[in-house]
Amino acid sequence: xxxxxxxxxxxxRKLAEQRYDxxxxxxxxxxxxxxxxxxxxxxxxxxxxxxxxxxxxxxxALFHSSSTDTAIDVIVWKVxxxxxxxxxxxxxxLSVAGAEMQTILNNPLASxxxxxxxxxxxxxxxxxxxxxxxxxxxxxxxxxxxxxFLFAFGSVLLLQAFARWKNSGVGSLVLFxxxxxxxxxxxxxxxxxxxxxEALQQVVFWSMGSLARANWEKIQMLALVIVLVVPFTMASxxxxxxxxxxxxxAAGLGIRVNRFRFMxxxxxxxxxxxxxxxxxTIGFIGLVGPHIARMLVGEDHRYWFPASLVTGALVMSLxxxxxxxxxxxxxxxxxxVTALIGVPVFVYLxxxxxxxx
Amino acid sequence: MKGQRxxxxxxxxxxxxxxxxxxxxxxxxxxxxGMITALAGPNAAGKSTLLKSITGLIPxxxxxxxxxxxxxxxxxxxxxKLISYMxxxxxxxxxxxxxxxxxxxxxASPLDQISTKLPEVKKRAFDLLEEMDIMHLATEPINxxxxxxxxxxxxxxxxxxxxxILLLDEPTSALDLHYQVAVMKWVKQYARRGKxxxxxxxxxxxxxxxxxxxxxxxxxxxxxxxxxxxxxTKEAIREVYHVDADIESTGSGHLQVIVKDQPFD
Numbered sequence: 001x002x003x004x005x006x007x008x009x010x011x012x013r014k015l016a017e018q019r020y021d022x023x024x025x026x027x028x029x030x031x032x033x034x035x036x037x038x039x040x041x042x043x044x045x046x047x048x049x050x051x052x053x054x055x056x057x058x059x060x061a062l063f064h065s066s067s068t069d070t071a072i073d074v075i076v077w078k079v080x081x082x083x084x085x086x087x088x089x090x091x092x093x094l095s096v097a098g099a100e101m102q103t104i105l106n107n108p109l110a111s112x113x114x115x116x117x118x119x120x121x122x123x124x125x126x127x128x129x130x131x132x133x134x135x136x137x138x139x140x141x142x143x144x145x146x147x148x149f150l151f152a153f154g155s156v157l158l159l160q161a162f163a164r165w166k167n168s169g170v171g172s173l174v175l176f177x178x179x180x181x182x183x184x185x186x187x188x189x190x191x192x193x194x195x196x197x198e199a200l201q202q203v204v205f206w207s208m209g210s211l212a213r214a215n216w217e218k219i220q221m222l223a224l225v226i227v228l229v230v231p232f233t234m235a236s237x238x239x240x241x242x243x244x245x246x247x248x249x250a251a252g253l254g255i256r257v258n259r260f261r262f263m264x265x266x267x268x269x270x271x272x273x274x275x276x277x278x279x280x281t282i283g284f285i286g287l288v289g290p291h292i293a294r295m296l297v298g299e300d301h302r303y304w305f306p307a308s309l310v311t312g313a314l315v316m317s318l319x320x321x322x323x324x325x326x327x328x329x330x331x332x333x334x335x336x337v338t339a340l341i342g343v344p345v346f347v348y349l350x351x352x353x354x355x356x357x
Numbered sequence: 358m359k360g361q362r363x364x365x366x367x368x369x370x371x372x373x374x375x376x377x378x379x380x381x382x383x384x385x386x387x388x389x390x391g392m393i394t395a396l397a398g399p400n401a402a403g404k405s406t407l408l409k410s411i412t413g414l415i416p417x418x419x420x421x422x423x424x425x426x427x428x429x430x431x432x433x434x435x436x437x438k439l440i441s442y443m444x445x446x447x448x449x450x451x452x453x454x455x456x457x458x459x460x461x462x463x464x465a466s467p468l469d470q471i472s473t474k475l476p477e478v479k480k481r482a483f484d485l486l487e488e489m490d491i492m493h494l495a496t497e498p499i500n501x502x503x504x505x506x507x508x509x510x511x512x513x514x515x516x517x518x519x520x521x522i523l524l525l526d527e528p529t530s531a532l533d534l535h536y537q538v539a540v541m542k543w544v545k546q547y548a549r550r551g552k553x554x555x556x557x558x559x560x561x562x563x564x565x566x567x568x569x570x571x572x573x574x575x576x577x578x579x580x581x582x583x584x585x586x587x588x589x590t591k592e593a594i595r596e597v598y599h600v601d602a603d604i605e606s607t608g609s610g611h612l613q614v615i616v617k618d619q620p621f622d
Contacts, residue, residue, distance in 0.1 A: 005487070013487055016495035020456050020479075023496055108450070242465030244451050245458060245514060248444045252412045253466040253518075254437025298498070299452040300461070 027303040030296050034310040038088060041317040045084035048324050050331065051075055078215075086214035087320035087334070088313040089222045090275040091285055095312020096226075096233055097271040098286025099293070099305055103240050104264045105163055106247070108294075109174045109349055111286030112272035113342075115159055116180025117152050118283070121276035123184040124151025126191045126203045141217060141277075149273035155180055156265045209282040209335025211320060218278040225274045229267045230309065236264065237301035244299055282335045284342020285312050285319075291345060315341070363387040364423045364522065364553050371410035371417035379406040380577040383419070386570075390521075390551045393544060395564035395585065397557075398574030399598055404557045405445075407574070408524045411555070412442040423521070438468050441520035445527050447499065447511045455494045455502075455510050456482050462514040471519060485517050489543060505536025512540060516547055523547060525556040529563060541567045561589050565612045573597060586612050 047058050053072060061076040098111035105115075112118045127133075128147035135143050162176045188207055195203055205213065239260060243250045251257050275282070289312030290304070296311075297303040319337040326332055365387050372379040380403035388394055396404045410417035411428070413436045421428040428436060453461070459482040460475075467473050471481070486492045491509055494502065499510060508528055515523060525544065529537045545567065548554045558564045564571050564585050571585040575597045581588045586604075594602050594614065601617040 009487065009492070012492045013483060016456075016486070016492050017483060019496040020454075023454065106448070238461055238464040239466075241453065241457070241461035244448070244453065245462065246444055246446075246448050248409070248412075248414055248442065249462075249514070250465070251414050251433075252437060252440070252442035252444075253462065254434040255466060256433060294452050298454065298457070300457045 027297040031307050034314055038310055038314045042084050045317055045321050046080045048321055049080055082214040083211050085219050086211050087316045090279050091313035091316025092309045093226055093271040093275040094285040095289030095308045097268045099290035099308040100264050100268050104261045113283040115177030117155050117272050118276050118281045119181045119184035120155035121148040121152040121273045122206050122281050123187050124148040125206055125277050126188050129202050130191050130195045130199045145274055145277035148277040152273035153269035156269050206280040208333040209280040210333035211279055222274050225270055229270050233305055240301040283339050285316055285338055288315055288342050288345050362390045367420040369419035371406055371415055379403045385579055386582045388553050390553055391548055392569040393548050393554045395556055395558045395568035395571040397564055402574040403577040405526055408526055412440055437466055440522045441515040441518050442524045443515040447507050451499050453499055454496045459517050462517055485513055505532050508540055522553045527557045530559055561614045
């Protein structure tokens with residue numbers, strides 16, 4: 001059906017195509033800008049800290065390691081670097097997990113923290129520590145992570161079952177998630193009660209959410225999980241975007257929605273559980289990261305996933321800096337800071353959801 | 358070749374878990390290429406169930422024959438290359454522009470007949486916007502669109518895959534007159550390319566005005582399948598909808614259902 005095209009129409013099309021290309025470019029630029037901000041924030045994160053090192057000291061330690069004295073070396077390489085890197089990595093993992101979760105559960109309030117995935121991972125980790133579960137030939141770190149993962153995955157399956165059973169009512173899913181949070185928090189409290197003093201210390205640390213125990217081994221493990229999982233996340237971008245057009249439409253496109261969702265839940269569990277196993281329950285990053293990213297680049301998941309990744313890293317890195325500066329001389333658990341940022345965003349999202357329905 | 362592209366629905370039974378057999382042993386006349394077939398019937402007669410079972414969204418038994426093959430036996434991906442299903446509504450709160458949604462509709466699942474390479478998909482999306490005369494909406498966020506514009510975009514998402522069979526679930530029920538006509542004009546245009554269209558229409562006057570044939574469903578079965586004028590008779594409307602109505606011919610020769618004054622108790 002060829003329609004006679006007027007010059008006017010041709011001009012309009014050209015303009016629309018330009019606007020579209022411009023939009024795509026803008027999105028890439030935004031992602032690049034956030035990435036650069038991440039790097040800057042990361043540098044600040046290394047420079048700030050209770051032991052007052054000068055910027056120059058830090059940079060010498062970073063780039064001319066042998067020429068500085070060992071105390072500075074130790075602080076920079078063993079304390080601040082792992083701390084700052086861990087902030088970036090957990091931010092990435094939790095934010096991407098949150099983004100995936102929001103799409104497959106069709107709910108902007110979904111995140112590993114708000115729906116109890118983090119809480120159940122914490123319980124899994126606590127259980128492994130208190131029971132002293134060991135597996136031959138596997139380091140204790142991995143065993144704790146593995147158990148955290150199993151519990152995270154279990155909770156995610158529960159969430160999916162609930163979403164399908166109740167036909168994904170947005171409000172009721174969030175309430176169910178909150179019920180999970182309460183349940184697992186209670187179970188963790190129970191573990192507090194029965195744990196030995198040494199184990200208790202570790203478990204309390206998990207419940208708080210802190211970067212203080214970051215070390216290079218954990219960083220490698222989390223980085224490995226991110227590098228292995230995120231490519232699959234990216235590969236699912238088109239289908240995820242189609243899923244935003246409605247589950248029935250996506251299924252009509254030939255996407256096997258149940259299997260697709262299951263694979264995504266697996267990725268979410270891996271990302272959320274690994275970060276929880278190392279830094280404890282750090283809340284709201286999986287909510288705030290994707291939300292800011294959505295406002296900046298929209299929901300074409302080819303852009304939204306990477307944008308969520310870097311936004312989560314940036315927010316977490318900034319929170320890490322804030323955790324050192326808010327109370328001078330004290331290192332706050334970073335989870336407290338993210339909660340302070342996250343709760344207002346959460347409330348805002350709830351209110352917006354209410355207005356719409 | 359003639360007659361091969363017809364679609365026959367034979368002995369189709371489908372339902373939901375816990376609610377099986379919403380449609381039972383349903384058999385239609387052949388659905389002809391180039392024709393709009395309206396699907397009408399009271400609530401819960403099985404209209405949406407029929408569309409969903411053809412799409413493959415819910416399991417079904419029986420046969421849907423096209424090109425001498427049973428579509429019901431096709432795997433989901435193969436079926437998706439042949440059929441597009443347009444749900445009643447686009448979900449709210451999607452942060453996507455119109456073009457992005459069109460591009461994703463093609464990129465999310467491969468097609469044989471159309472290239473799904475990005476530059477070509479992009480060109481195709483703009484071609485379609487041009488044909489549908491909604492180029493001005495191209496980079497508009499879907500959330501900013503009016504109800505009518507949303508339905509046109511939703512239709513574009515279904516059409517961009519060039520399905521042989523297009524299934525539409527009440528695309529016009531919430532639209533003002535302007536957009537009712539705009540959507541139906543487009544459905545008609547698409548039918549003219551030799552496609553098979555099955556469209557759920559609640560408004561019998563819309564069916565009389567736009568459809569080439571009509572299927573009136575009643576209790577999960579075909580009550581009548583014929584030309585719209587032969588389907589929507591006084592008797593049929595009384596029996597299926599329990600409403601007394603007259604069918605009148607307008608000055609321009611179109612038929613119209615006029616509901617009689619209802620007695621109040």
